[in-house]
Amino acid sequence: MTSFIIRRLALSVVLLFIISIISFFIVTLTPGSPYPWGELNPKISPEVKATFRKKFHLDQPLPTQYAFIMRDLFTGNLRSIKDDRPVMSRILERLPATLSLNFTAILISLSFGTLLGVYAARYAGHWQDMASSFFAFLFIALPGFWISYIVAIVLVKNFGVPILGTQSYGIAFPNELAVILDRIWHLLLPASILALGGFAAQSRYLRATMIETTREGYIRTAHAKGLSEEVVLYKHALRNSIRPLIAGIGMLLPAMISGSVVIETIFAYPGMGRLGYEAVLERDYPTLVALNFVLAALILLGNLISDLLYAAVDPRVRLE
């Protein structure tokens, strides 16, 4: 176990090194500069432009730039081109919002995905199964930005409820509970929309594993013992089909973070996805490099946790 974690961490360092190179070069190898309008502006003197380039090491060759960026990233000195604040503090202040949004979305995906997956497997081959796979693919194919707008319009037009941001402003809440409920409401809507695709994918994955499991002999034995359908499905079959649920944590995370770029932008939710979109609009190279790196590291961590959980719940798995 310990040696597995140590080897996994060593591998993670290698992966992070490759990740840092990819995220650096995807930003710098492409044509264009971080400040194209400034470079072309005749009113900005050449000295100012030179100072700007020197400050962000843009006058150095690419490998040197990479070394500078990585050094600054780890010493916390990497500054945003946009507002000159340390990039790490810009990212870290968005971290709680991102984590709560993605965590909620993964929770919704896993719980509802399990229900739908078990339901589809129970009626495998019947119309209930066909209907649930149709709806699963419908949810996967739903463009998140489009359904967000439709839901937002229906809610705002018919019920007049606030949906943007993390909390309602300009309302005097009677007590702490109302404040918490307000925050939960603001979290729940974007999280549910973010979870749609993951929920559907999860149900498909679980359905396939459940169907495999229900062909096992011990399921027939459980039925023969006269146990109810529910007990057989949820206690015997689901327990042995737990793999997609755990693997789902690692698999869903990249998709969730990808989706949150669009969802956070629409719902004005102050997470890392929206920070990324703003950085793209501002061509804020240091933030882009750092953000790609941090997000990839988060996903790597999610994969490691899902592997460890997998070994913890399934005694057949040996971590070697």
Next chain:
Amino acid sequence: MTTLTAKTIQASETETPGTRIWRRFWAQPIALISVIVILFFAITAGGTAILSATGHHWPCDPNTTNLEQKLLPPSPQHWLGTDNLGRDVLSRMLHGAGISLTVGFIAVAVSLGIGLVVGAIAGYFGGLTDQILMRSVDALLCFPTFFLILTAVAILGPSMINIVVVIGLVSWTGTARLVRGEFLTLRETEYVKGARVLGQGHWSIITRHILPNAAAPILVTAVLGIPDAILTEAGLSFLGFGVQPPQATWGNIIAEGKSYLLDAWWLNLFPGLAILLAALSFYLAINALQEAAENRS
């Protein structure tokens, strides 16, 4: 009972695996409907492209503005209404269909090409080459794909070619893993060993002996990239980094209509439904194909 068994045995003897998959695919009503929807989009997109190449437009020129007729709801003149510049939404959507399908197919071709080469090299040669290539794949899998694509497209400058290439460059990892797996298995088969003993070169073993036997699962996985790419392009267009206006795409009709959301629902509803329908049909058709290919009755 006996006649039935005899029939089944006879059927499985005369049928090749290919025709069996084909028959079981078309036996599913949902597969038929999905293929019809995909063909409908392809034919209307192709027809629109041919018409506009000859200088004709149906029902209208997608870029002709008419401010007197802006934001009109669906009517007999404008079946799907007009946008904020008085352009006909149906005409714009017909042109958008071509963009979506082209992006889907070319992006998949790019990712299939890269995935095939990387996966084949890693799986066939193994060893250190395999280690290096697969660790790079692992690293690429750690990125939130959409954000990576957004970053690259925004910096390269949004254009059709850039979007297609970037989507392809980012989404080949699944194909590469599958190809590598197939190659690892097939490399050890008797006929590949036989070919090696006969002194055939690597190229001929890969293309003549391994690839044909691995083609079916690889193609199905690759094709799954088409609806993914369509959805990605729509998302990019919506954020303003897709194929640029005035060229109409389904995503940018929604993006341009979002300021008029409460008054002009048709600017949101119809292009959104088109994206949904196109992506859904591809997913359902591929799922039907996978079910048809599954090894049980």
